[in-house]
Amino acid sequence: MANFCTWCGTALEKEARFCTQCGKEISEHGSAESVRSAAFSDKRQKVLEGDKNSRDKNIIYIGLALFALLGFMLFLDSLPSMVNPVVERQPVISEPFDYPATPVRMRSAPVETRDGKIIFKLADLKKNKFLRFDYSSGTSTLPLLAYISEEGKVITAVSVCEPCNSTSFHIKGEQLVCNSCGTTWEVNSLNGVSGSCQKFPPDAVPSVVVGDEVHIDEQAVASWRRRI
Amino acid sequence: MSLIQVMNLVKTYHGGGETVRAVDGVSLGIDIGEFVAITGTSGSGKSTLLTMLGGLNEPASGRISVDEIDIYRLSAEQRADFRKEYIGFVFQAFHLLPYLNVLENVMIPLAISRLSAAAKKEKAMLLLEKVGLHDKALRLPNELSGGEQERVAIARALVNDPPIILADEPTGNLDSATSGMVMELFSRLNKEGQTVVMVTHDEQNLSYATRQINLKDGRLSGGCQAAAV
Ligand SMILES: Nc1ncnc2c1ncn2[C@@H]1O[C@H](COP(=O)(O)OP(=O)(O)OP(=O)(O)O)[C@@H](O)[C@H]1O
Ligand SMILES: [Mg+2]
Numbered sequence: 455m456a457n458f459c460t461w462c463g464t465a466l467e468k469e470a471r472f473c474t475q476c477g478k479e480i481s482e483h484g485s486a487e488s489v490r491s492a493a494f495s496d497k498r499q500k501v502l503e504g505d506k507n508s509r510d511k512n513i514i515y516i517g518l519a520l521f522a523l524l525g526f527m528l529f530l531d532s533l534p535s536m537v538n539p540v541v542e543r544q545p546v547i548s549e550p551f552d553y554p555a556t557p558v559r560m561r562s563a564p565v566e567t568r569d570g571k572i573i574f575k576l577a578d579l580k581k582n583k584f585l586r587f588d589y590s591s592g593t594s595t596l597p598l599l600a601y602i603s604e605e606g607k608v609i610t611a612v613s614v615c616e617p618c619n620s621t622s623f624h625i626k627g628e629q630l631v632c633n634s635c636g637t638t639w640e641v642n643s644l645n646g647v648s649g650s651c652q653k654f655p656p657d658a659v660p661s662v663v664v665g666d667e668v669h670i671d672e673q674a675v676a677s678w679r680r681r682i
Numbered sequence: 683m684s685l686i687q688v689m690n691l692v693k694t695y696h697g698g699g700e701t702v703r704a705v706d707g708v709s710l711g712i713d714i715g716e717f718v719a720i721t722g723t724s725g726s727g728k729s730t731l732l733t734m735l736g737g738l739n740e741p742a743s744g745r746i747s748v749d750e751i752d753i754y755r756l757s758a759e760q761r762a763d764f765r766k767e768y769i770g771f772v773f774q775a776f777h778l779l780p781y782l783n784v785l786e787n788v789m790i791p792l793a794i795s796r797l798s799a800a801a802k803k804e805k806a807m808l809l810l811e812k813v814g815l816h817d818k819a820l821r822l823p824n825e826l827s828g829g830e831q832e833r834v835a836i837a838r839a840l841v842n843d844p845p846i847i848l849a850d851e852p853t854g855n856l857d858s859a860t861s862g863m864v865m866e867l868f869s870r871l872n873k874e875g876q877t878v879v880m881v882t883h884d885e886q887n888l889s890y891a892t893r894q895i896n897l898k899d900g901r902l903s904g905g906c907q908a909a910a911v
Binding site: 494497498500501502503555556557624626631633634635636 | 713715716717749750751756760763764767768845872873874875891892893894
């Protein structure tokens with residue numbers, strides 16, 4: 455089987471670990487998706503029905519899936535555990551929960567700036583899980599986002615994926631996804647999972663819960679600079 | 683692998699002594715549950731790409747696999763089965779048959795299914811309910827508004843439970859309020875897990891998509907892919 459990047463399609467050397475075009479890690483994806491595609495195995499069977507080779511092919515596919523799974527597990531094992539220091543210290547506001555497999559989109563929320571804090575309502579966050587709002591100071595405006603991680607933490611961040619200049623994201627399962635380039639990061643840690651902009655998750659900024667409000671340090675946002 | 687995997691796809695058309703490379707080396711992956719908007723100027727190859735994704739238009743070279751099936755290596759018969767099982771098409775011109783009522787139009791793709799007549803009818807009715815038209819099941823298409831006709835076309839596209847919907851400018855003929863309703867319907871289906879790939883010119887529609895892909899002269903342009911090079 456030809457080796458190629460399943461995200462952008464670029465043909466790659468057999469041993470390649472990263473796509474030379476988009477930077478996606480290669481060893482990781484085959485696995486998760488081939489397990490998922492079994493969702494339509496009924497339909498697949500119907501289409502391939504009558505094809506003499508289909509049985510043999512299935513055995514090959516199962517073999518490949520197992521092989522990819524093994525590769526994926528080895529890959530997971532070899533990952534250094536990365537900790538985002540801002541995310542690490544964020545307050546917990548709810549019980550752990552799971553995001554659905556269908557996309558959860560950003561909802562815009564009212565926000566105000568007072569006493570050096572950017573403030574939004576905790577109730578808005580609890581209701582919608584994923585918020586998007588703007589911080590404006592004088593001439594410039596910076597998009598911000600807030601969501602609840604699956605661990606129940608409030609995560610606040612600058613809502614920009616610099617390589618593709620996207621400012622909008624959605625959450626799907628345990629991943630945060632860039633609406634423009636499809637890069638994914640873990641919702642709990644903001645560590646990159648797949649896609650070309652993994653090194654540039656929304657940049658987390660610290661916040662605290664005060665009564666029924668969430669306060670983001672205005673200074674941290676005002677002094678934020680693009681990473682590239 | 684992604685649900686839809688496109689690898690180095692090329693389509694050429696020959697006419698008037700010239701060769702047009704309508705799609706010129708496109709590679710991309712689309713995952714289950716995505717809502718992908720394909721944009722690009724007129725003639726950039728959007729419709730050509732979409733029909734190739736749906737197994738309707740054989741590429742000159744390159745490969746498309748859907749659910750790990752290499753669709754252009756199937757026999758013609760298998761490919762027809764593939765379209766029936768995996769793909770729901772929605773076009774701008776709704777292709778409703780004028781002499782059949784709404785319910786019968788939705789039932790067309792079930793003609794070759796093994797379901798009983800009653801089961802077919804029930805299934806079509808449920809889908810009409812899903813798109814909010816069950817009370818108009820017995821009308822003829824020309825007794826419906828443009829947006830309603832489009833929703834009938836969507837119900838028909840869904841009748842074989844395809845995991846993928848391919849739509850070519852489904853709101854192209856509709857005013858903005860009506861197209862808003864049609865887009866809400868697509869968005870709801872997508873949230874229920876349906877993978878949607880939609881060609882659209884309409885800025886207003888892009889906000890419903892989870893990813894936008896831009897074609898220029900038959901090639902992908904913009905986005906992260908360009909930025910990462
Ligand atoms: N059947 C055909 N025979 C010859 N040339 C074709 C055929 N279909 C498309 N083309 C050419 O291929 C190119 C891409 O056409 P395509 O219909 O894919 O564009 P499009 O992006 O869908 O445009 P539009 O916005 O008008 O719908 C154009 O140059 C077109 O003229
Ligand atoms: Mg077209």
